[in-house]
Amino acid sequence: MAAIETDALTRRYGEVVAVDSVDLTVEQGEVFGFLGPNGAGKSTLINMLLDYTPPTSGEARVFGHRTRGEAVAIRERVGVLPDAYKLYERLSGRRHLEFVVQARQADDDPDDILDRVGLDPEDAERNAGDYSKGMAQRLVLGMALIGEPDLLILDEPSTGLDPNGIRLMRDIIREEVDRGATVFFSSHILGQVEAVCDRVGIMNEGRLIEVATLDEIRDTIGVGTTLHVTVDQQPDLTLSDLEAMDDVSNVRADGPELTMNLSDSTAKAKVINRLEEGGATVVDFETAESSLEELFAELIDEDADEPEPEVSA
Template sequence: MAAIQTTGLTKRFGDVVAVRDLNLQVNEGEVFGFLGPNGCGKSTTINMLMDYIRPTDGTATVLGYDAQNETQAIHERIGILPDATDLYGRLSGRKHIQFAIDSKGTNEDADDILERVGLSADDASRSAGGYSKGMRQRLVLGMALVGDPDLLILDEPSSGLDPHGVREMRQIIQREADRGT
């Protein structure tokens, strides 16, 4: 089964065509990335898959669910790292993860998730306002991993990271794919 399937997916904003006739299939177990310059429609496509915005034309399915009519079922099975995520600067990394756990009603261990994304116990105890860009990205990825999602959608997961941080993010993503996400 395809994890993501689009047929003729199009989004217009007035006279601007952000996405034109996108036919795409991403298979389960596949690590797939959109590459392209700023403004070419990558985030717009993700926003249509998540039903944050509606397509002008075409269809999309995520994990076999219609992206515009079965949104709740999709959101229950995915984890998302949006392009711009604000953190509560005064809360620790551990409290951010615990908030995500409580919100999703799971019984996961926050420290296990923090370890999966490479944040140490000392880092987890610090307030997120003092985190580097890479640490913030890892924390938000950890929040996306809560609930053991079937699919991760990551918008610009390595944006602003140095080469070492990019390599580490790719390794984390590959490990999650190997786990079945």
């Protein structure tokens, strides 16, 4: 049974289709990165998984429980760090944790949780209303961990966290997966999910436009490495000759400098050989990996360029 399954899940707000017929399956034990720019529909989909918002059409199941009608069974098995949350300003951090331990009938020790999320004991005694954004985020993450949930849903968990906090959050995600949990990690920053996620789903304007591993996404876009080469003289071959080589595309020349994309970085040696066979000496070269962030932006751009599907009566 999948941890999360949605069938044509849709949510409209007036004219806005916040989530548009999304079919998504997240398997148990996965760390799934849920990516998309602001307003893509990520939080709306999460709200539907927890039955905080009803779908306009379609349905969703969490561990086989339907979100409509079986939300209590779902919430018992899920720990959530929501996008927007409110703390009780006049209650200490520790009281927040004690409260959740009680409500979930869990046996977690609040001190262990405080230690895991990096809140020191003095801060734990302060009122949550005085917490910085990062401290509040750590506390809510701690609250989500109570009761060893089978599914952790983290909506933009790195908001307000310093680099140490971000590292700590990643460590916690790995620990949770090691004990058998599934993690659904929503973010608009690919770099945040890159280090921990098995697969990612990319949302744009309500639609799920891609579900793949990060390697598959690199392959889909077909851009891996950019090679810049400087030659001492014009070799006896054309740009098309270079482009006809395996794994080489998009060759551009600017005087003695050549730039091209390589889908396999080992093609670099073959290109240099070919240029030297053509009578030129390679005086300098460098390669640059396309960052995943660039690839992500490219996918969103490509999606925006696609014509809207025609609606037939």
